[in-house]
Amino acid sequence: MSWIYLDNNATTKIDPAVLDTMLPYLQESYGNASSVQHRIGREANQAVSTARHQIAAKLGCKDNEVFFTSGATESINMVLRGIADSYTKKGKHIITCVTEHKAVLATCDILARKGFEITLLPVNSEGEIDLQLLEESIRADTVLVCLMAANNETGVIHPIDEIAQICQRKDVLYFCDATQFIGKQDINLQTLPIDILTFSAHKIHGPKGVGALFIRRKSKPIQIPALISGGKQEHGLRGGTLNVPNIVACGKAIEISKVNTQIKIFRDRLEQQILARIPQTFVHGATATRLDNTSFIAFRHIKSAELMTSMPQLALSSGSACASGLLDPSHVLKAMHVSDDDAFSSIRFSLSKFTELGEIEQAIEEIVATVEQVRSLSPVWKLYKNGLID
The missing domain is CATH 3.40.640.10 (Type I PLP-dependent aspartate aminotransferase-like (Major domain))
Known part of the structure; x- marks a missing residue:
């Protein structure tokens, strides 16, 4: 890949x-x-x-x-x-x-x-x-x-x-x-x-x-x-x-620079596939008016840092580049009343005019496989599967 x-x-x-x-x-x-x-x-x-x-x-x-x-x-x-x-x-x-x-x-x-x-x-x-x-x-x-x-x-x-x-x-x-x-x-x-x-x-x-x-x-x-x-x-x-x-x-x-309508098609494809194929995921600000290129997705019961480390071929972030290295959860998500656990489980995807559909499809497959693998080893995910946590 x-x-x-x-x-x-x-x-x-x-x-x-x-x-x-x-x-x-x-x-x-x-x-x-x-x-x-x-x-x-x-x-x-x-x-x-x-x-x-x-x-x-x-x-x-x-x-x-x-x-x-x-x-x-x-x-x-x-x-x-x-x-x-x-x-x-x-x-x-x-x-x-x-x-x-x-x-x-x-x-x-x-x-x-x-x-x-x-x-x-x-x-x-x-x-x-x-x-x-x-x-x-x-x-x-x-x-x-x-x-x-x-x-x-x-x-x-x-x-x-x-x-x-x-x-x-x-x-x-x-x-x-x-x-x-x-x-x-x-x-x-x-x-x-x-x-x-x-x-x-x-x-x-x-x-x-x-x-x-x-x-x-x-x-x-x-x-x-x-x-x-x-x-x-x-x-x-x-x-x-x-x-x-x-x-x-x-x-x-x-x-x-110009408005690129294709970006929204690619972004929506990414969101739809992730939400459909990976349980316990959701998009922050999903019902708000958003930029066509941006999606901030929570992968519940898994740390975003662990997930991104397991996918080194994907360049992603867990929020603002200006806040990288901070141990605190995203101030944006906290202001939106998101729990610390869900904030630490969130990854931002942001596309550009150079993003290709093939890249989106490859990213989807990699994310689906990696989330499944990381969760299979996670004691927190096992607690959720056993109904011990929400």
């Missing part, structure tokens, strides 16, 4: 077209984009402008609303810390959700220790938020609502259109981490009133270490100070020499 990669929510294979686009800026056109006094510097500068335009065209925004960062984690830190610093006269209240990415939750923890009040919206058993509770939670001193577009573990999609409308009515800024959403679902910021949005290139078949931050131009400018001070790069928002090859690749990756 050949190697099969099903961990695309962690990172994706770089598209050959993206690699071809960035290589000249590592080899021939290697100038500093700020060195516009000579030709090679101007070539780099123009390449950055082209990438900025590619992103703006895909998102439905203006070129001067797009800023390059090292990725979503940096952008999240810049926005949360920057808004907190700039809007204290209005208030010190931020709203987010218990299932947000660790970059959001960890930064909010830091802000809480500095005196900010953080409202963590709960989710139901399917990972969905209550929009009425969101609206009721917004106060006069609320400076920001930070809610992701799609969850990186379960693939559950938040209703970002309704969230944006609520924030607009309440006159509060809405920051959306769209890292898992971009490239998998269409988005148009001309009609969707999100104020701030971020994504990372390596989730859409671009390189690691680059992403973009959208900040809407408004009559009253959104105040976000630089997280990294230095020169006047990115209109003073982010100091430091621009990573031209990665920026070029980021622009190309989003330009060629």
Whole structure:
């Protein structure tokens, strides 16, 4: 059995077209984009402008609303810390959700220790938020609502259109981490009133270490100070020499990204076969609106770590790549009221445009056989079979 990669929510294979686009800026056109006094510097500068335009065209925004960062984690830190610093006269209240990415939750923890009040919206058993509770939670001193577009573990999609409308009515800024959403679902910021949005290139078949931050131009400018001070790069928002090859690749990756309807067919095939052929399995967030490429499946009465170790030819994960190595169960699943046992028994499958049906079929057969083998040796499974545990 050949190697099969099903961990695309962690990172994706770089598209050959993206690699071809960035290589000249590592080899021939290697100038500093700020060195516009000579030709090679101007070539780099123009390449950055082209990438900025590619992103703006895909998102439905203006070129001067797009800023390059090292990725979503940096952008999240810049926005949360920057808004907190700039809007204290209005208030010190931020709203987010218990299932947000660790970059959001960890930064909010830091802000809480500095005196900010953080409202963590709960989710139901399917990972969905209550929009009425969101609206009721917004106060006069609320400076920001930070809610992701799609969850990186379960693939559950938040209703970002309704969230944006609520924030607009309440006159509060809405920051959306769209890292898992971009490239998998269409988005148009001309009609969707999100104020701030971020994504990372390596989730859409671009390189690691680059992403973009959208900040809407408004009559009253959104105040976000630089997280990294230095020169006047990115209109003073982010100091430091621009990573031209990665920026070029980021622009190309989003330009060629498109919704892939075939992925859902493959994902559904995977789920249907596993649930039909392996007892005591279920999909987290099964009835919620989810990304077409994502399935987080619980294999009850067996540890996911043991199962994945027994299938080294399959690249899988037990949740967020940012939480790898932690001994705690997934914070996303715990927020969805999943037991520790079921959380530790769960494996995330995430597909990409490069995933083939033959790979899905091979993975199904390997998973079915391995679960049966591992369970046959498990005392916990024997207890279940004998009716001693549920």
